[in-house]
Amino acid sequence: MATMRAARLDVRTLTLEVKDVPRPVPGRGQVLVRVRAAGVCLSDVHLIDGTLRPLHLEGDEVTLGHEVAGVVEELGPDVAVSGVGDRVALQAGQTDRSGTTLTRGVDYDGGWAEYALADEETLVPLPDDLPFDQAAIIPDAVSTPWAAVTSTADVGPAEAVGVWGVGGLGAHAVKLLRLVGAAPVVAADPDPRARERALAYGADAALDPTAPDFLARVGELTGGRGLDAAFDFAGVPAVREQALRLLGEHGRLVLVGLSDKPLEIRNSTRFSYLKQQVLGHYGSEPEHVVQLVELVGAGRLDFADSISGTFGLEDAPTAVERLEKRTGSPVRLILEP
Template identity: 75%
Template structure:
């Protein structure tokens, strides 16, 4: 039996091990993809530390990795519209036959491996000019903020916005808000490196969210009108409290960062009078990934600066440690099997 290397998480013991496993064989409507790059996301860290648990995983071990790109290596039976050698990115998840959303690398095996199985309807063709490491991070690291900005937040040109938390997703949110014409774009983060990155990615102003005059500065930057849209990529209660205070009329607070802590609106009368909204957001739809690949192909976007480092598959535990401890304030670390 052919084998391959894979980074496997035991969700019972929360232990991550790079080990040899059987190389999968594609079934009907499936292909085997030779993985060229796989992103390391904060969600992977949360799976390992136990703050996230798979809801639909069969068994107690899973190969991590939901941000994946590679080359089609083998076709399953009756696969006609895909060819061996095709360059592809993989959607971060899919629907099962009951309509339930399943996440790659969470509910079924992902791309921290030499090879990954993929249903044909989760393949996204990528152009030859798009490097594999940049293609890998489009599903989730870029598509999640893209969906938050364009769909959930419905940001329009010249709307005043603020992004709290300029990490892997927040940095791309700044870049994408610039693309859709938001103005001004305010970035908020207590970390100086993150604030510098925000300016590099297109923010007009980057503020320390712990500064005493932080909320006053947002009022000044929006000429007293408040924010049209606020994006919480930090998942921290204090961020949400700050954001609600500086929303303007019809302002939207989009919750992207995950937390199990309660959200409190201190002044419900003001919130209702200004007809504000709080909107939950999670992930993206397949069309968002396709849109982003098309925008890259058209020269509107590029993500080379988002690749903070590339490590081998055997260094997966080290990549997790660097992200968990924010060593070097990475946007995305990529594994290359």
């Protein structure tokens, strides 16, 4: 039996181990992808620390990694379009026959391995000039904020927006909000390195949300009308309370950062009078990944500055530790099996 190396999480003991496992064989409508790059996401950290638990995993172990790009290595029966050698990114999840949404690297094996199985319909073709490391992070790291900006919040040109948390997702949100014409784009993060990054990614202002004059500064930047949309990428109650205070008429607060803490609207009369909204957001749809790949191909987007470090598969635990401790304030770390 052929084997491969994979970073496997035991969800009972919360231990991550890189070890030999059977190399998967593609079934009907599936392909085997030789993984060339896989992103390390904060969701992976939360799976390892037990904050996030798989809902639909069969068994006690899973290969992590939901941000994956590589080359088609082998075709299963009835594969209609894909061919061996195709350069592809993998959608971060799929829907099973019962209609349940499953997440790659959470509910079934992902891409922290030498090879990954994928249903043909989850493949996204890549142009030859798009590097695998940049392609890998498009599903989730870029597509999640893209979906939040364009679908959930439906941000339009010249709308004033705020982004709390300029990490892996928030940094891309700043870049994408600039692309769709939002103005001003105000980034909020207590980390000075994150604020510098926000300005480099196109924010009109990058502020410390703990500063005494933060609310007044945002008021000045929006001409006193408040924010049309506020994005919480931190998942922190204090952020949500602050963002709600800064919403203007018809303002939308979009909750992207995950939290098990309650959400409190202290002045519900004002909230209702101004017809404000709180909108939950999770992940993206397949078309969002396709749109982003096309935008990269058209020269509208580039993610070279998003790659903060590259590691071999055997060093997956080191990459996880570095992300967890935010060593160097990374946007995205990449594994190259």
